[in-house]
Amino acid sequence: MDTDVIVVGAGPTGLMLACELALAGVRTRVLERRTEPQRDSRALSLHPRSVELMDQRGLLDRFLPLGRTVPGWHFAGLRTQLDFSGLDSRHGYTLFLAQARTEAILEERAHELGVQIMRGLETLAVSQDDDGVEVEVRGPDDGTGTMRARYAVGCDGGRSVVRREAGIDFPGTDETLTGMLGDFAVVDPGALDKARAHGVIVAPLEGGRTRFVHLDPERMRVPAREPVTLEEFRASLTRVCGSDCGVAEPRWLSRFGNATRLAESYRSGRILLAGDAAHIHFPAAGQGLNTGLQDAMNLGWKLAAVVNGWAPRGLLDSYDEERRPVGQSVTENTEVQTLLAELTLVGQYQRPAAALRKLLDQLLGMAEVNRRLAEQVSALGTVYPPVTPGADPLVGRRMPDVGLTAAGSEATRVYELLHPGRFVLLGLAGEPVDAGWGSRVEAVTVDKYDERADLDGVTEVLVRPDGHIAWATRTTDGGARIDDRVRALTAWAGTAS
Ligand SMILES: Cc1cc2nc3c(=O)[nH]c(=O)nc-3n(C[C@H](O)[C@H](O)[C@H](O)COP(=O)(O)OP(=O)(O)OC[C@H]3O[C@@H](n4cnc5c(N)ncnc54)[C@H](O)[C@@H]3O)c2cc1C
Structure with a gap:
């Protein structure tokens, strides 16, 4: 076998994992069905723990110059921001950076480390036996073939074929609500403050483009699979904030939903899952990509230890034990945020929801409450349960950058x-x-x-x-x-x- 690990999916999770494996000397191959890297970016945020991870691998110089730092982030769109700047980190900020940039940096690094990234190969099936895994792929010319490796990791997103093939259940709830996203080359700058005041997320992107993200009570039950048109987007913005904000020349229009699911296990024998393949949720407070990077960081060295033959018993299982609870907590906090957003938009709940938001805003104004939530969303507060009873209180926490x-x-x-x-x-x-x-x-x-x-x-x-x-x-x-x-x-x- 000339490959130790096949990673399916060259999204942020798969690329990060491939870098971690290759850094530890593991022969790694990434299979990606897209022939070209993604141009459009769903995610725009690297939260503090993810920035720390890049620092821990000497990659900060590649990331920081390309992004913009902001000292905090929103929770459920509440007015009071989560304050990351007071957290115990050299990187108490969110790096505002398009997902496509993050992927490009990680792909460059993966190449440097000798990862073989094979584009235009769609994974169709995965099976395992005592010695390894077999992955069936289809190429751009529709020809099929198989590859073998010792392990396979599904980093192939929410509709993961690897998860299905491994027989891992993905329990949770179906989509009940959708939001709309649009990246526009032309907007009316004078209308943006008003849009923000009505709860529309407006963010500047590279190349002078502007991103709009919003929920519209009249369109929030439209299924995510239904394409968004410019006319719909304009009409929707006009309903929500009284103006279409002059949006024109869309570069990307998309609808996304709140289906929320968590894999019942992150491992089945020689097949593992990470990132959206293991957890999906509404993109509230920008946590999906970040959680995927952190999954990859947790899994990489453990899987490498197994491949390299020195892993102590149970090390690989600790990936599921440590990361599934994090996935659970992220899915729960996004459900809370989504519920709050939905209540705010549904007729009979609007008044009590406004009162609830006011109360939560006041609570977020309390330093201790703000810090607890900021630690969760930034992922700086992630603590893995100690294996040994009576362990020092530091065990499981992240090491500060002393x-x-x-x-x-x-x-x-x-x-x-x-x-x-x-x-x-x-x-x-x-x-x-x-x-x-x-x-x-x-x-x-x-x-x-x-x-x-x-x-x-x-x-x-x-x-x-x-x-x-x-x-x-x-x-x-x-x-x-x-x-x-x-x-x-x-x-x-x-x-x-
Ligand atoms: C509107 C929106 C905004 C968001 N904003 C944020 C944010 O600000 N911050 C944040 O942290 N997260 C955000 N997210 C979530 C984030 O985009 C995802 O969590 C992230 O992309 C997950 O990365 P991944 O690598 O696990 O999966 P993906 O990015 O989905 O990558 C999976 C890869 O696998 C490939 N693939 C799939 N199937 C196969 C197959 N059978 N064979 C070969 N290749 C395959 C795909 O082509 C893809 O390249 C947002 C999501 C949405 C919808």
Whole structure:
């Protein structure tokens, strides 16, 4: 077999996953049915945790110059914004960046890492046996063929063929409501504030285009599959905000719905799911692409560990255990937001819905409430349940990007140390740490580091390749610390090399 992993789908999730696998030396092939990259962008936001992930892989320089940062984001279109700027991150902002740009950067990186991206190949069927998977594809000339690999990952979006072929159920609710999206080359700039005041999302795009997104009570039951026309869009805007905003020369018109589903499992044997293939929901607060990138970051190193032969027992299953609850929570928060939007538009609920929005706005004005929701939407608050009872409270959290100086080295920071995608073991007690796990673990004896309350008294931390904390200890007993460290390393990074 010349391929270890076949990734189906070259959307943001598939490309991110392919980069993670290739970084770990896994022979990776991506199959994409489109012959050309996507030109139109559904998503426009990279929230703080996704920006951190790009920082952890040294990709920030490619992303930041292309986007625009905004210090917060909306929740359910409420007036009070979620404040990301006060969160505990160097990247307390949303990077406003078109999905097509994100995909182009990840594709460029995937090529650099040696990923084989095969466009114009549609996956028709996937099967598995004891040794691997077989993927049946159809090419642009309608010819079919099969490919083998050890594992397959479906990153093929909401209608995932891989999910269907793996027999993984996708329970949830069908679409009951749709919104409209339009990207226009020509608009009336004088009408935009009024449109915003009536709840229409108006966002500037590259090339002087402007995006409009809105819900129209008279059109919100039209099925997503029905195409949007310019006439419909103009009439709808006029109903919603009293003006058609001069929209003309549409570049893209689309209708999207609130079908909400979560895969019953993210894994069936040698077949795994990530991104929209595993969870779909209304695009409320811009979380779908972000969640997909974070799925990929969680799965990449674990699947690579299995392929490379050092994965401890249960490591690959922890992908479903850690990421499905996140998918569940995202689908739930989007359902809450969608319900609120819908109630605001339905005759008999309009008054109580307005009162509810007022109340929620007041609640969002409270720092603690705002912070909790901001942590959820930004994904900075994602904590994976610790495997060991009685673990340090840091375990499962994301490692903050602490600045440090290692013995005999230049000043650096944790996210720089994570660039190669390895475990990082930080000795914070000033005593030498030497992991003995070869290239899997970079052991760093820290001379000096930025002090933070949550690291007070911490003597060692083991950071996973995806930036979450696998293990931490506060013990000052050198012998006990070594025993504990060896147990933690064995549990996460397999037996010593
Ligand atoms: C209107 C709208 C606005 C949105 N805004 C945001 C936002 O601001 N922020 C955010 O985070 N998310 C947003 N989203 C959601 C986001 O676009 C998706 O969550 C994201 O695209 C999912 O990425 P993915 O790679 O998992 O799947 P996709 O982007 O759907 O990619 C799947 C890929 O697989 C390919 N494929 C499918 N089937 C096959 C097959 N059989 N064989 C080979 N290839 C196949 C497809 O061609 C595609 O390239 C928005 C969605 C909508 C509808």
